[in-house]
Amino acid sequence: MPVELTALGHRFGSEPWLFRAMDFTFREGAVYALTGPSGSGKSTLLGILAGWIAPTEGSVVTRRDRSATWVFQNPHGVPGRSALDHVALPRLARGAAPDVADEEARHLLDRFALGHVASREFRALSGGEAQRLMLARAIASDPEILLIDEPTAQLDPTTGDTVNAVIGELSRDDTVVIVATHDTRTRDACSAVLDLGRFSPQVEE
Numbered sequence: 001m002p003v004e005l006t007a008l009g010h011r012f013g014s015e016p017w018l019f020r021a022m023d024f025t026f027r028e029g030a031v032y033a034l035t036g037p038s039g040s041g042k043s044t045l046l047g048i049l050a051g052w053i054a055p056t057e058g059s060v061v062t063r064r065d066r067s068a069t070w071v072f073q074n075p076h077g078v079p080g081r082s083a084l085d086h087v088a089l090p091r092l093a094r095g096a097a098p099d100v101a102d103e104e105a106r107h108l109l110d111r112f113a114l115g116h117v118a119s120r121e122f123r124a125l126s127g128g129e130a131q132r133l134m135l136a137r138a139i140a141s142d143p144e145i146l147l148i149d150e151p152t153a154q155l156d157p158t159t160g161d162t163v164n165a166v167i168g169e170l171s172r173d174d175t176v177v178i179v180a181t182h183d184t185r186t187r188d189a190c191s192a193v194l195d196l197g198r199f200s201p202q203v204e205e
């Protein structure tokens with residue numbers, strides 16, 4: 001189900017409005033880059049979409065029991081667990097039999113250019129590999145909404161590009177994918193852009 005923002009606006013207390021009058025529909029199958037200057041409210045909007053922050057005005061319409069999964073700037077894995085197990089576990093949690101979960105995990109690792117490190121422990125992965133693993137793990141959990149916050153912010157440009165190269169793999173028919181980013185190459189790897197700067201009341205004044 002799409003995620004529809006209607007007349008959405010947010011401000012913290014009596015601070016200036018971050019964004020206002022936002023009408024936008026996020027559709028499944030697309031990968032949206034959420035852009036805008038620092039402080040424009042990208043992380044805040046992700047929090048609203050996850051249901052952690054109640055917007056000051058307007059509404060977010062989607063399925064009531066939507067499941068949102070996050071991927072953060074810093075990859076958080078289990079140091080002694082293999083890359084394969086990071087991706088197989090969410091498949092097991094979704095009800096797959098162990099051999100099926102492993103097969104699905106291997107397939108996902110291949111798509112995220114991680115086939116060669118399947119048996120490597122998380123602690124031994126490079127920064128780019130670890131971040132790609134977080135993306136593969138997130139997809140393995142079948143989220144309805146996938147929220148990704150600055151996936152290349154902690155990586156040098158060359159390593160970041162190994163992450164940008166797999167952004168297209170996030171597209172799924174039944175998932176709304178939103179990537180908050182300052183990285184123009186991440187933005188260009190996405191299939192659509194929502195620029196929060198467009199909804200800043202300060203810009204209009």
Ligand SMILES: Nc1ncnc2c1ncn2[C@@H]1O[C@H](COP(=O)(O)OP(=O)(O)OP(=O)(O)O)[C@@H](O)[C@H]1O
Pocket residue numbers: 012018036037038039040041042043044045
């Ligand atoms: N809980 C809060 N209470 C008060 N102000 C907040 C709160 N959370 C965020 N802010 C402020 O709201 C503004 C928007 O923050 P947010 O983190 O959403 O911006 P951003 O676009 O993600 O920024 P960046 O690109 O730097 O990560 C900032 O000025 C921030 O200090």
